[in-house]
Amino acid sequence: MTKNGEHYSTLEVEGESSRAREAKGKNPVMEVPLIGKDVGHDRDGGAGVKRGVSVIDFVVRLLALTAALAATIIMGTTDQTLPFFTQFFQFRARYYDLPTFTYFVVANAIVAAYLVLSMPFSIVTIVRPLVKAPRLILVIFDTIALTLTISAAAAAAAIVSLAHKGNTNTNWIAICQQFDNFCQRSSGAVVASFVTAVIFVLLVILSTVALKSH
Template identity: 80%
Template sequence: MAKSGDQHQQYSSMEVEGESSGTRDAKGKTPIMEAPLIGKSGTHLGNGDGGAGVKRGVGIIDFVVRLLALAAALAATIAMGTTDQTLPFFTQFFQFRARYYDLPSFTYFVIANAIIAAYLVLSMPFSIVTIVRPLAKAPRLILIIFDTIALTLTVSAAGAAAAIVYLAHKGNTNTNWIAICQQFDNFCQRSSGSVVASFIAAVLFILLVILSTVALKSH
């Protein structure tokens, strides 16, 4: 009987130890249950960092496209602003000469593209800010507003100049406008090239507006 009592005590002590160890195991499992929560928050932070990285990439693309648009606007301004051709057959009192400022549309074209080029230079710091601080909304909002205005100015200037270039190449028999590009070939080539460059700048401005819109929408 004494032995059975001792065995009963041993069994009881083993059960108590089992319960206490089970309790410790249950307590030990508590951090394991919290681990997915920590993992979720870590994943959330990772997504935020990834979003900032994507916006920084958009800012870099914006800066590169802005440089290309600046090159196109400068090329259009210089090409049209230096367009001047005089035909070889002339006398002291009579000569044939074509200059950009003889046509108001071409004058407007040169002024508009010069303004656009100056704006692109001034917009570079804001584009750099979008790279350094990709989550900032204000610089992107400023850029999208002024890029839209610059796009409108570019399209209007290029369209006005394109109409004159078309008349120079094709003429208009109904209004007795004769085609002059057979005589003023250099004048027509330079003016046509400048109009093409201006339209390229307009396409790049459309891309800039899209990039800024996507970056703002993803906030």
């Protein structure tokens, strides 16, 4: 106690330690607004990515609609009559003469109608990119439409192949040498339908990626 210098130096050290503790206690309070700002930035960035995916989905959906309508119209207007005929027979080929082609036209027409009805849901995902329900609805019905499109295209492709090549084992002759226009149009319709199926695969992938990023 008699050494005043030592006494005062001890008080200074204690004062410094108190100030250090006060500074440490203030650090967590200062970090809170910075963390909140980063979270908001990430949220806005995620919404922007989802909106971009939704815009791509809408454009691709328009392409699918175009392909499905093309397949329906081409097959639905396929009709050819050969220039030669007999007194009792007229050689004519129409799509509704074959049940498989009829199913093809109906299936692609249903798919085209669905694509038109799905446009509002796709627009909703653009306006509100963080909403999950419209994307889930699109994934479910896009998968159903994909299945319908593939089944119709595959069945029609089998008939088109038979028309081009025939089948000697069952004595089915190839008719495309006579009905060349009929075969060309039906083949083009099948190709358009397969293009629609490929686009649907892309749509399902886009919607799944957007759902996964929620």
